[in-house]
Amino acid sequence: MFSISARPALVLAYFTYFGVLGIFVPYFGLFLDGRGLSSADIGLLLAIVTASRIVGPTVWALIAERSGKPLTVMRLGALLAAIGWLSSFADYGFWPLLLGFALFSFFWTAILPQLEVATFAFVNDDTRAYSRIRTAGSVGYIVLVMLGGWLFERYGSEFLPLSALLFLVLLLTSLFLLPKVSVNAELSSEPVRFSKLIKNSVLLRFMLAALLLQMSFAPFYGFFTLYSRDLGYSGTQTGLFIGLAVAAEIAAFYFAGNLMRNRSYRVLLSVCYGLTVLRWSLLATVADNVWLLCFSMLLHAGSFAIAHSCAMQFIQQFFPKKLRSRGQALYAGVIFGGGGAIGAYFSGLIWQNGKGASLAFMIAALLALSATLLALTLPGSKAGAKALQ
Template sequence: MFGISARPALVLAYFTYFGVLGIFVPYFGLFLDGRGLSSADIGLLLAIVTASRIVGPSVWALVAERSGKPLWVMRIGALLASVGWLSSFADYGFWPLLAGFALFSFFWTAILPQLEVSAFTFLNDDTQAYSRIRTAGSVGYIVLVMLGGWLFERYGSEFLPLSALLFLLLLLASLFLLPQVSVAAELTSETVSFSKFLQNSVLLRFMLAALLLQMSFAPFYGFFTLYSRDLGYSGTETGLFIGLSIAAEIAAFYFAGNLMRNRSYRLLLGICYGVTVLRWYLLATFADNVWLLCFSMLLHAGSFAIAHSCAMQFIQQFFPKKLRSRGQALYAGIIFGGGGAIGAYFSGILWQNGNGASLTFNIAALLALLATILALSLPKQKPVA
């Protein structure tokens, strides 16, 4: 009813979705710390909230699959996620925060898998076009990260509730601009079993490697802003560090389509995961050196952007059209939900209010090394089950 052409609408949807994350991910730890939570409490809350992303994507994918209306699933998810976010405005301690953010996280999982599937549908599986549109998400993230650093210095950690809510409402509005997409015809044209694909050994190795990598990201996502503060960097400097990593991500996403064309999937993932080992080692050992810290941030181009593009292409090629929504949900649930929850919980225990920061990042480097070994065991080309 309010739809515009697909590409600009997708750009706006990705921009606003990751704009919310640009406020939430880097500054959530600072927000919880400002509310008086210990690092163990922060890790536990992050773990439980993230765990809701294990079940959520599959539930919403099934709804989208049965209804054939992924756009409505995204809109409902954005609306109810906004309702859950309202809990952040009140300060009643750990459990009310946990309940509100768990509600937010569960409904938030309705959006991205369906957005990814819809994007590939609109773009006729054009990976290069997807990578360039996906850069809008990175731009949204970097803009809000930079703004968040300034807002934190000016207003403290309580800037987060209102800022994120405004972008949640912008996201909801952007989803009403997307043109309608229906997958009903594709759903009835194929009769294949999802369980058949889950038994493929290459898929299992791919998923385990991605899980380990995501676990290694947990201390960065949950505690980097606290780590930076403890090292004496200002809020603006912290925003600049994170902004540098997202600038590298934007460049990598833009060229990812060309980079992945006719190149070994195993080699690309092996390099990306190996780069992540170096990244966490540098954070563990040399984060007080501003130049090495900046260099580690630039490695985000490989450790996230190229690795994520490879993963999205794998899902799109491995699963038939009927099952892509569930494939995306499986990936989001196990990797971002399961890996993020496990990593957040143990990072909270190891962090010890900053005393265990180096140990935590060194363990993250070890997890990334195990992921690299698994990635190098994959075949050169993606299999079709």
């Protein structure tokens, strides 16, 4: 099978993967609103769809671990996700949409954890190299967010099904360009048991903090485009706001490796989570001021990019090589699946078609504050997690 060298293939894979999310995440709420769903229905649908990401990563990680073929798992997941996405072209009401998007989300979870593990294998656990490759994902996201704002103004919310499908096809193509990687071939027979590691107090505190932070993102991911519209901003302006956040993310990812060197998880995560408290507080109170709104978007550099890079390195260091696939799956399932689902459901209830927007973001700020306090209890050195294996 034709393939290209690892680095450009990985760049293309991240670009297309997050390009799909650049269409799906910011504009999905508008799409569902255009289909006539209430904010409560949108929150419920997002919660159930996101909940499929709790089990999915672990299922796919076990398949990848036992088969020793992470590329096959990623390719199968992308193919089945594209098939599930086809349901978005039909308008038959709430339940068919729910079923189609739940299937899409479940198969979608096969991709990123394996891609992260494969990337770290290709770069020999070099965090700086990983961060720079991961930057391509942010570029893909910002390109599609900006394009999505223009498409929304021109064609309305129904631009989403075809646009996302095209990038799903490109993603599948990029995965077939990746060179073969067999993570199991590099693994040692380390005797550490997964069941023992997941009971470790450091991991539990780290996971709970990350869970609370992800819950705090729910109003932003699910309703920001609607919030921006209600505040009187145009679709193009909304795209620019989100694009500004992702531009800050790109810069942060690029320099993350250097920034994280010799700094503890406690310092990095507590600062990032603290910036998130400020970010949601600004959205709750002064989002009608365009300059302060733009400033809040720049905080995405810390609240997502550096926090995510730090989390990936924590997982890589905490879990031995043979368990990293399941470690990534645990993180993806609990944090993005569980945290996203809980946050989406309650955000939908609180939002009340825009009337509860400020309250939703203030609650998000409180969740981020709780995450900050937990992060302050983490070890003072990076060696602390690894030493507990």
